[in-house]
Amino acid sequence: MSLDLTLRLIEAVNATPAGSTTLVDVDGPADVAIANRWTAATGNSLLVVHPHAVEIMRGRMVDPIGALPENRRPGYRLWVYTNFHCNLACDYCCVSSSPRAARRVISVEETAALVRDAADTGVRELYITGGEPFMLLDLDERLHAATSALPTTVLTNGMLWQGERLRRLDALPRDRLTLQVSLDSATPELHDRHRGAGSFDRALAGVRLALDLGFRVRVAATLGHDAGNSESELGSLFDGLGLDDDQRVVRRVARQGEANAGLTVTRASLVPEVCVTADGVWWHPVAATDPSMMVADAWSPLDAAVEAIRDEYRRHRLRSDILASTFPCA
Amino acid sequence: MSGGAEVVVGAVAYTANVVPIWEGIKEYFAGSPAPMDFVLFSNYERQVDALVAGHIDIAWNTNVAWVRASRRTDGAARPLAMRDTDLAFQTFMIARAGAGIDGLESCKGRRVALGSRDSGQARILPLHFLQREGIEASDVELVIFDSDVGKHGDTGRSDLDALRAVLDDQADVAAVGGNTWQALLAAGDETVAALTVAWESEPYNHCNFTAMPSLSDERAEAWVSHLLDMDWDNPDHRPILEMEGLREWKRPELSGYDSLIEAMAAQGIADGW
Ligand code: SF4
Numbered sequence: 223m224s225l226d227l228t229l230r231l232i233e234a235v236n237a238t239p240a241g242s243t244t245l246v247d248v249d250g251p252a253d254v255a256i257a258n259r260w261t262a263a264t265g266n267s268l269l270v271v272h273p274h275a276v277e278i279m280r281g282r283m284v285d286p287i288g289a290l291p292e293n294r295r296p297g298y299r300l301w302v303y304t305n306f307h308c309n310l311a312c313d314y315c316c317v318s319s320s321p322r323a324a325r326r327v328i329s330v331e332e333t334a335a336l337v338r339d340a341a342d343t344g345v346r347e348l349y350i351t352g353g354e355p356f357m358l359l360d361l362d363e364r365l366h367a368a369t370s371a372l373p374t375t376v377l378t379n380g381m382l383w384q385g386e387r388l389r390r391l392d393a394l395p396r397d398r399l400t401l402q403v404s405l406d407s408a409t410p411e412l413h414d415r416h417r418g419a420g421s422f423d424r425a426l427a428g429v430r431l432a433l434d435l436g437f438r439v440r441v442a443a444t445l446g447h448d449a450g451n452s453e454s455e456l457g458s459l460f461d462g463l464g465l466d467d468d469q470r471v472v473r474r475v476a477r478q479g480e481a482n483a484g485l486t487v488t489r490a491s492l493v494p495e496v497c498v499t500a501d502g503v504w505w506h507p508v509a510a511t512d513p514s515m516m517v518a519d520a521w522s523p524l525d526a527a528v529e530a531i532r533d534e535y536r537r538h539r540l541r542s543d544i545l546a547s548t549f550p551c552a
Numbered sequence: 553m554s555g556g557a558e559v560v561v562g563a564v565a566y567t568a569n570v571v572p573i574w575e576g577i578k579e580y581f582a583g584s585p586a587p588m589d590f591v592l593f594s595n596y597e598r599q600v601d602a603l604v605a606g607h608i609d610i611a612w613n614t615n616v617a618w619v620r621a622s623r624r625t626d627g628a629a630r631p632l633a634m635r636d637t638d639l640a641f642q643t644f645m646i647a648r649a650g651a652g653i654d655g656l657e658s659c660k661g662r663r664v665a666l667g668s669r670d671s672g673q674a675r676i677l678p679l680h681f682l683q684r685e686g687i688e689a690s691d692v693e694l695v696i697f698d699s700d701v702g703k704h705g706d707t708g709r710s711d712l713d714a715l716r717a718v719l720d721d722q723a724d725v726a727a728v729g730g731n732t733w734q735a736l737l738a739a740g741d742e743t744v745a746a747l748t749v750a751w752e753s754e755p756y757n758h759c760n761f762t763a764m765p766s767l768s769d770e771r772a773e774a775w776v777s778h779l780l781d782m783d784w785d786n787p788d789h790r791p792i793l794e795m796e797g798l799r800e801w802k803r804p805e806l807s808g809y810d811s812l813i814e815a816m817a818a819q820g821i822a823d824g825w
Contacts, residue, residue, distance in 0.1 A: 225719065225746055228739040232732070233712055239568035240795060256739045263738035265794040280569070282791060 224256050231260050231278070238280040245275045269540055279540070286539035287532055293346075294493055296535055297528040300345040301497035301507040302336065304328050304364055308354040310379055312417045314446055314481035317511045319353045326500040330360055334367040336498060339524045341371045345496075351377040351507060362390040369398040375440070377402045380428020381421065392435055401432045402440040402471070408455035416446060429463060442471040447483055476508045489515060490538045494531045503527040559588040559767070559775050562599045562608040566706040569795055576792040580782065586775035595702030596670070597824045600624065609767045610775070614704035615641075615672045615758050615812050620823045622762075631760035631806065632776050635798030639805060641758035642730040643673045643681065645751040648718060653725050653750040656685045665695040665714035665723035671705025672758070672812055673729035674714065680815030681753055695723040708732050718747070725750055731797060757808030776803075 230246055238244040248254055248271075257276045261268045267283035268276055287295050303317070305327045311320035328336070337348060348368050355361050356378055368374040380403035383391050403425060406413040410422035417425075432439045441463070443456055453472060460470045475484040489505050497504040502519040509515035517534075518527045559581075563574055574590040581588045591608055593599040596617040603611040604624050610632065613621060621629040647653035653662060659682065667674025675696075679689065697713035705711070714726035715736075736744055761779075763772055782789045784799045793799060815821075 224739065224743040225736070228736050228743050229712055229715060229719075231739070232708070232735045236567065236708055240572045240791075256743060260739040264735060281795065 224253070227253055227256055228260060231257060235264070235266055235278060235280055238278075240281040241279065243269060243277050243279045245272070245277055247275050249274070270537060283540065286536050290493065296494045296496055296531050297344060298346050299349060299495055300337075300340045300347075301349045301351060301495055301510075302328065302333065302368075303497070303499040303507070303510055304333065304350055304352055304355045304361065305358055306353040306499075307357055308352060308379070309357060309381060310354070310417055310421060312480070314416055314444065314475045314479075314484070316476055316478040316481060316508050317353070318479040323353065325353075327358065328364075328498075328500050330363045330367070333364040336521060336524070337368045337371040339522065343525045343528055345372060345528075348372045348374040349377065349507070350374060354379055354382065356382040356387055356391075359386065359390075362394055365394055365399060369395050373398050373400075375400040375402050377404070377442070378428070379404050379417075379421070379425055380432065381424040383428060383431055394437075396436050396438070400438045400440055402442050403429045403432065404444065405429065405441050405456075405459075406443045406445070407449070407452050408459040412449065412452060415448070433463070438469075439465070440469045440471060441465060442473075444473060444475050446475045446481075478509045478512055487515075489534065494535055496528055496531055498524075503531075505531065557587065559586050559610060559771060560608045561588050561590045561610045561612065561761070562602055563590055563592055563612040564596050564599055564703060564706065565592040565594060566700070566703040573792060573795050576795075580789065580792065581775075581778060584774075584778040586771060586778055588775065596620075596704050597702065600824075603629065603762065603764060606764060606766055609763060609771075611762045613760060613762045614706065615756070615760075615809060616670055616676065616704050616816070616821075618760055618762055619809065619813055619816055624823055625764070628765050629762050630765075631804040632763050632772055633779055633801050634757065634760045634804050635796065636800045636802050637731070637798050638758040638760060639802055639808060640730075640755040641673065642755055643677050643753040644728055644730060644733045644749055645678070645725050646715060646718060646728055646733070646747050647725040647750040649746055649748040651724055651748075653748075656682055656687060656751050658750070659725055660687055660691050662692060662724040663695050663717075663722070664692045665697065665717040665726040667710030667714055667727065668698050668701050668703075668705055669696075670701055670703075671710060671729075672756075674705050674711050674727050676815050676819060676821065677753065677756065677812060678727035679819065680811065681751075683818070705729060708735075754811075755808065756811050757805070760804050 234244045234246050248257060254271050254276060258268050261278055265282055267279040269279050270277040292298060305325050306317060306319050306323045307321060307325045308319035309321060350368060355376055365374060365376060378401060405425050406416065413422040429439060429441060441460060475481050476487050477484040487509055492506050494505045495507060497507040497510050498521040499510050503517040503521050504510045505515040505517055517531055521527060563570055570592060578588055578590055596614055599611050600617050600621045602608050603621055653659060666678055669675055695717055697710040699709040699713060700707045711728040711732040715728060717723035718726045780801050782793060782801055784790060784793055
């Protein structure tokens, strides 16, 4: 009975210190609705709906998403895997791409619909990735759709710009498109060890070509366990290419896909970046083939998927804050 | 005398949340013209003792504690400020809808659930309001919930017990404070559809900050004017105001204590237990 529930809510929350949580038994969605209304009206927060109870925090919750910098908030950025096949087969590829990988292509039409929805959902920037996106001869059509909706970055190994592909690249708009080229080290040895012989020279040539064509270029290095302190050498290379700070990305390899060592990522430990592949929606692009990181098996409706990711992130954050504050010493 | 640079404010620890509330208020006063510290007491009687003895400069008192402080100092203790909600506190008599109880007169011969003996809103004033209508304690069957004595009804425990008694058919009507009734209404109108307000009192005063004459007018004014500057729309102030149950601090209006002063005199309520 709702009145009894309300009395129990008042009683339980009265006895709870601010910032702590309490469980109140509920029986069905009508009770949950009452608990929701009551907590909102009394300045308290309903954190989690369990099967037979609601978990309420005394006091108003600080939204963990509001606490993130704007461009890190889930839904600010949308990642799109246009395909999964690649001309390379890097030994630490986080999604196990290779020339033999199943292609899992998102068509031009679907990409156009997705980026329109993304703009409507409040997404502010697009990241197109793969696989190697430029394996798709008609990638440029997707990039035209993407850039006309939102500022777009495309991730590439920078090795395929010849002939027809080069002609199509050159026809792309410069003002809304950034080319992010992978380059893992300052000299060929390390880069080629993981990505294949000759790949360093071709990637570096790709960076120079893109710069010459007047594109905005960002260079991204992935450091494996054997990278040592190659960061400073990379810095000199980037300086030589005339790259500003916001045109360089250096990160450690994550233990995903082909990488059997590296940073462990889980939904509870990783700020999400909404990611769409032909198979559905994922928590983060670094784990777009890990079944435990799949959020939905279809991207539409996108706003619902983004909201689900935000909600789950809030729950993880609140949970970890609470766990941290009750850490047992024995 | 507390003597130091800080104004020392006493409060009663009726819930664990008193600590974050007062830490927040103390922080708010840091760097102001009247920085403060606070001391917590386990009950209002100890706090009034400390106020009268000069161990604290200001006490955050319930209405019952204020009347006692005023009586014990022959009116020298003075209220400095109150919550907006303290200026319009009410007691509600709540019955089951359809029980045929409407107005105090209809409580005659019925089971009336009342809260703790030191709760102004749930015991002392309801008895007074009944007596004012010519209904003596002997004209009704009293169902008493003496819980959390010393906290003057702050915990709301006895209000909830009295309401439960009505729902469990152990009582026909329960006296509860307006804060408890508001908390019930917060779940939505249909939640309280089984209940009806049989009677509601006129507004009366609840808590106030009580100061002794040893706190100079100048220091008191510096402290009060900074208190009144707390702003509901300021996200730093808002959590404190919400937890303490107000939107705005106000200067006191004393007439709202008349009914309680009368009630405590008529019921022979002592200056301590
Ligand atoms: S890391 Fe990039 S370039 Fe290497 S296989 Fe994977 S998708 Fe291709």
